[in-house]
Amino acid sequence: MTIDEVADYLKLKLKTAYHLAAKGDIPGFKVGGSWRFRRSEIERWIRKQEQK
Numbered sequence: 001m002t003i004d005e006v007a008d009y010l011k012l013k014l015k016t017a018y019h020l021a022a023k024g025d026i027p028g029f030k031v032g033g034s035w036r037f038r039r040s041e042i043e044r045w046i047r048k049q050e051q052k
Helices: 003-010 014-023 039-051
Strands: 029-031 034-036
Touching: 003 014, 003 034, 003 039
Parallel strands: none
Antiparallel strands: 029 034
C-alpha cells in the first residue's frame, strides 16, 4: 500500500500518516524514497492498538 492508501484506510490526513510512519508508529518501509506498507502489517498494528 502507498502512504495515500494507508491514510485513506486509517481515515487519517496524509500529513499525519507521514508523521506516524517517520516516527515508526505505523509499520512501513521506504522504497526509493516512497513509503510502502503491507496491509497485513497495518491490520496487525490495528489489532494491537485495540488491545491497549
